[in-house]
Amino acid sequence: MKLEKEAKKNWDLFYKRNTTNFFKDRHWTTREFEELRACREFEDQKLVLLEAGCGVGNCIFPLIEEDLHIFVYACDFSPRAVEFVKKNPLYHPERCCAFQCDLTKDNLTENVPEGSVDVVTLIFVLSAVHPDKMKLALENISKVLKPGGVVLFRDYGLYDHAMLRFKSASKLGDNFYVRQDGTRSYFFSKEFLAKLFEEAGFQSVVNEYVLRETVNKKEGLCVARVFLQSKFIKPANLQTGSGLLSYKSSKEGKQED
Template sequence: MAERGEQRGGRSSSGTGKAAAQPGDGTGPSGEEGAAAGEALTADGVEGGLGPPLEALAQLQRVLLLVQQRVRRAVHGPAPGPAGPLPLLRALPPGVLPEIVDFPFREASPGLAAESRMFQENASANCLNIVTTSTEDGAFPKKGQSARVLSPEEAEKLAKDQVLVSEFKQLKLEKEAQKNWDLFYKRNSTNFFKDRHWTTREFQELKACREFADQKLTILEAGCGVGNCLFPLLEEDLNIFAYACDFSPRAVEYVKKNALYSTERCKVFLCDLTKDDLLDNIPADSVDVVTLIFVLSAIHPDKMHLVLRNIYKVLKPGKCVLFRDYGLYDHAMLRFKSGSKLGENFYVRQDGTRSYFFTAEFLSQLFKAEGYEQVVSEYVQRETVNRKEDLHVPRVFLQSKFQKPFSET
């Protein structure tokens, strides 16, 4: 699982290890947060494209073109700007710099194939046609204990959406969850989510939980996807050893094919966290930090506790699980069409993948029931902007830390 949320980035480490772009939350699914633009290399990514070097160059050209278009719109508005050289970033209003957040390299075209149309629908459901705008006034992003308050129109929309997907279809979705995520990675390769370079900024435990600078830090990325969190961490800190798992066979293979993958620094394996015992691949009480980023939302709420119970066995006493995922009333939740609701705060996307939107209370109860202690749990609220449509939308994520007690009581 990937997923899927609010993600920033620089150079991508996923896939070929070349410059690549991608959303999230999230989530994504992340993911999740991002900006949808146009046409991919092929339906299966680089396997059917021009080859890694040329693909990387083509992707870079698309990035530059997209940035140029957005800078022009930011300065001159939606109408075409004056002829002449494109204004530089310093010509933007003070304090406002556009950031591309988790977008796939796809441009709309009249002849989109079925898979491409599904990609666009899935991207829309996850707000992947969005550009984040940072401002100096500090209004966004903000963190706190208070959940987002709905507008009257939003509250009315959710109140009307009470019809649930049939029990037969829900059982089918649960049975085919692995297949649906594997097809997701087949369609999108490593190009859907952007590398998560923000994790060490948001979670100091990924840097500061060692007594000595050269002390090894052992982490587990539970639900690693194609390595959008894993490889930036390995690249930044040479003293990290990482376990990584996902229940998509295709995602695991993409991680193993990454140029940064080394068995000396990383062990990746196939695992359904709801039923496969992590102790088959990881020693008990051996992990310093577990990351659970845009993963739990993709799992049925009735099975989430099984994931936490599984992780508990390999986490060292006194160490933490770092969590980030979709929060209640995130804009992605409000974009689901009627007929997508599976249960309270639980929805299905067009491609069959699912997403849950967390409250701080639900998450706290979930972890505490499995023996964890809460360190912090906050809503992260940010504003994203679709400049083309002049649309400002709220993104909401839940960011938390839960600790395994030093001693069992």
């Protein structure tokens, strides 16, 4: 209960310590998620995206640089992270709208028009939410997503190296752990994730483990990484012609997290 109450403070302190230097920019997003290109009916069509849990903008700014026909709503639990987004030289209100939001209780429609978003990205975000509140976050996201819109998901998978490093004293519940700084992380199975999204009203399109290896040449270490990469659609009247159901699994190695 203490960790839940102090979750916002702990993430804010994380960004105070690390500023914009902890995560690397995610230039792999459009290669991994073809929908960011394929869901347009014509080349110059504006794509409206919600980056739920944007951090300091490591995902959104590469997208904004690469794609002139995209508008991004970006929200994060941490007010400090949102301020870093707004101070980025690439941040312009005509291309991006950043705001602070607790996905489990703050109504997204206060900042994003209902049913206006084509694509939602949930990249290493839902794992930081208490399992009991994950469904609330997904139902909140569903309010702003268009019928036929898609959620692109990537997060920690069961038995990832980060999970195996935790000591027993760090365990809060099944597959749920706390780090030394008070931030928490859940590790997903395919079955748990599929059931979670289906209970929130989504249909599963793709739900796969992605296996990678992280090599530390300096220390001579090679560790196994396990991620879950998935795509879920908000049901519409069988309108699949927009390309939202297309999928391409990239085999290239990329920076993760």
